[in-house]
Amino acid sequence: MIHQIFILIDHSGLILAVGGALYTASTTAAAITALLAPTPGRRRDARKVLALLLRRAAVDDQPTPRSTIGDEPTA
Numbered sequence: 001m002i003h004q005i006f007i008l009i010d011h012s013g014l015i016l017a018v019g020g021a022l023y024t025a026s027t028t029a030a031a032i033t034a035l036l037a038p039t040p041g042r043r044r045d046a047r048k049v050l051a052l053l054l055r056r057a058a059v060d061d062q063p064t065p066r067s068t069i070g071d072e073p074t075a
Contacts, residue, residue: 027053 030053034046 023053 027050030046030050034043034050037043037046
């Protein structure tokens with residue numbers, strides 16, 4: 001019984017390592033494509049994929065920062 005648990009732990013570690021390597025490879029490929037793609041549309045699509053992989057909002061989807069200097073406070 002204990003021997004089987006150790007085998008499962010060993011295999012799960014291998015699965016996690018392969019998954020991490022695949023995630024790193026796909027993130028790297030999306031980042032390189034976002035930088036080096038020949039057309040703006042492909043670069044934009046690669047940035048959206050990269051945002052999904054990194055669980056962040058895409059640059060095009062973020063609101064434009066607005067300065068509040070000089071605004072009257074609202075009550």
